[in-house]
Amino acid sequence: MSTPSKPIVWGTPSTWMPLVTDWLRPRLTDAAVHRLRGEDTSGLYADDPEWMEMLESEIRTDIFDVEEPFADELERMVVRCFHGCRTEDAGHYLIHGIRAHRRDELEARLRAMIAEDERLRWMAPTLSERMAEFPSATDEHRSYVVLDDRFMLEHAAHYLIYGSEWIAAVLGRSWRHPLLERGVPTMIEVDLPLSWVTLGMRKALSRLLLSEWTRQTVDKPAHVYQRSFTFILDRDLPPEIVAGHYHPETMKDPWDGRAVYRSPRTVCEHCGNNDGRG
Numbered sequence: 001m002s003t004p005s006k007p008i009v010w011g012t013p014s015t016w017m018p019l020v021t022d023w024l025r026p027r028l029t030d031a032a033v034h035r036l037r038g039e040d041t042s043g044l045y046a047d048d049p050e051w052m053e054m055l056e057s058e059i060r061t062d063i064f065d066v067e068e069p070f071a072d073e074l075e076r077m078v079v080r081c082f083h084g085c086r087t088e089d090a091g092h093y094l095i096h097g098i099r100a101h102r103r104d105e106l107e108a109r110l111r112a113m114i115a116e117d118e119r120l121r122w123m124a125p126t127l128s129e130r131m132a133e134f135p136s137a138t139d140e141h142r143s144y145v146v147l148d149d150r151f152m153l154e155h156a157a158h159y160l161i162y163g164s165e166w167i168a169a170v171l172g173r174s175w176r177h178p179l180l181e182r183g184v185p186t187m188i189e190v191d192l193p194l195s196w197v198t199l200g201m202r203k204a205l206s207r208l209l210l211s212e213w214t215r216q217t218v219d220k221p222a223h224v225y226q227r228s229f230t231f232i233l234d235r236d237l238p239p240e241i242v243a244g245h246y247h248p249e250t251m252k253d254p255w256d257g258r259a260v261y262r263s264p265r266t267v268c269e270h271c272g273n274n275d276g277r278g
């Protein structure tokens, strides 16, 4: 299998179904696809473990002889991921990349915001105590990107609506509304080399692609299902892997009963000045 020049895009099966088919072909029993398509799959969930069991029954060797080697194969590939944020200028990410969580930088940003905003200034004397209530040690120097932007817009869009989760938490429910007046909800697109993630994450992705390959092959659903899947990296993500960005018009606010949030703007300084995506 040659290294593809284009990234694997989970929501676009044409970017990965042929890769999986090529990989599986010498490992499947004769007429496997024909038999799989004859299975009764009514009642199976999209993420049902049964899909993997069906595939396993048609593999010439143990399924673990497929999952792990395919995870190794993925190491040479690139996957499209997404980072949700709220920014005035997505061009900043194209120049600087995505910085890992740094508590000191977030504290400085929050202090500056409180100093500038007279509605929040009352918080300044007790800010250190408020911040101490929200330790973020496990996030320190970590970057998070997700496999499925659709899932993020449905279930985790607070990153786009409020920006930093930690800043919004410190401000609290009653005082986070000023965050809605800054920046534009933005999805940064990242083409992540899978050699940068742990073997455990590659194995999880391997299982996911093999399982969904089976469902796509047998049931031919109209869409790949929306999937919660996060890559955690102990590093900054450099600008070379930032592929672009877009501004969704609507998303659901998980902090407001998943009410539909309509973005006030869908153009940032970068795309407003560059006449399109980038």
Ligand SMILES: [Zn+2]
Pocket (backbone or CB within 6 Å): 090, 245, 246, 247, 266, 267, 268, 269, 270, 271, 272
């Ligand atoms: Zn933009």
